[in-house]
Amino acid sequence: MLVPWSTAAWLTQNRLTFPVNPCGFCYHRFASSFEWRFMSTSAVLVLLVGPPGTGKSYLARRIAERFPMAIVETDEIRRQIAHPPTYSPRESGRVYLTAQRRIERLLREGRAVLFDATNLYERGRKKLYRIAEKYHARLLIVRTTAPEPVIEERLRLRKLGVEPLDLSEAGWEVYSRMKGELQDIRRPHMVIDTSRELQPALESILRFLRNEQ
Numbered sequence: 001m002l003v004p005w006s007t008a009a010w011l012t013q014n015r016l017t018f019p020v021n022p023c024g025f026c027y028h029r030f031a032s033s034f035e036w037r038f039m040s041t042s043a044v045l046v047l048l049v050g051p052p053g054t055g056k057s058y059l060a061r062r063i064a065e066r067f068p069m070a071i072v073e074t075d076e077i078r079r080q081i082a083h084p085p086t087y088s089p090r091e092s093g094r095v096y097l098t099a100q101r102r103i104e105r106l107l108r109e110g111r112a113v114l115f116d117a118t119n120l121y122e123r124g125r126k127k128l129y130r131i132a133e134k135y136h137a138r139l140l141i142v143r144t145t146a147p148e149p150v151i152e153e154r155l156r157l158r159k160l161g162v163e164p165l166d167l168s169e170a171g172w173e174v175y176s177r178m179k180g181e182l183q184d185i186r187r188p189h190m191v192i193d194t195s196r197e198l199q200p201a202l203e204s205i206l207r208f209l210r211n212e213q
């Protein structure tokens, strides 16, 4: 089916809707990559990017409440294969490999998939871009951010275990180690400040998922 629509076109459209970034999110690097393609309308990959505590899993849950998606979460996989987690490169390698295989299987089935992981490195993200292309899945990359004092407070509360749905054990130490590791995302993407009102960004993501103009 010819879909006159792509991530870049969608970003263009939504940038026009929110030209002055009033809601804590903005768009990057989309202008030159507009393209019209043959693609499947059902397989979709939403790729979250952001250090611990920036609100990826919270956002993932908000999205999944409104749109049926398979969530592949590295923290869930990490809990299955590492006791206790060390967040070492070796452990992360195993976790990401398992996640990539799950994503590939789900996209092959034409499912909508959200990958909830820090995804800090472009090399790792490239593997996911290739998987999305292989299954003609529409790809949306969303980077989450929040001011550092907000992250610090979130991670302090995480240690107290106040949020039962929070599977991550990453604390301030892990955040401090990882925050400098985030590599530039070389694809069109959204940036969402999750300390601000999420609703406008959420609606944009849902429009993308529903393939609405």
Ligand SMILES: Nc1ncnc2c1ncn2[C@@H]1O[C@H](COP(=O)(O)OP(=O)(O)OP(=O)(O)O)[C@@H](O)[C@H]1O
Binding pocket: 050, 051, 052, 053, 054, 055, 056, 057, 058, 059, 075, 117, 118, 154, 155, 158, 163, 166, 168, 169, 170, 194, 195, 196, 198
């Ligand atoms: N927009 C938000 N509004 C209210 N609370 C939030 C928001 N975003 C995140 N939080 C809370 O902050 C804490 C950390 O957020 P979250 O678990 O989503 O971070 P994360 O990016 O998934 O971290 P990790 O990489 O460690 O999994 C959670 O307890 C979550 O409920």
Ligand SMILES: [Mg+2]
Binding pocket: 056, 057, 058, 075, 116, 168
């Ligand atoms: Mg998380």
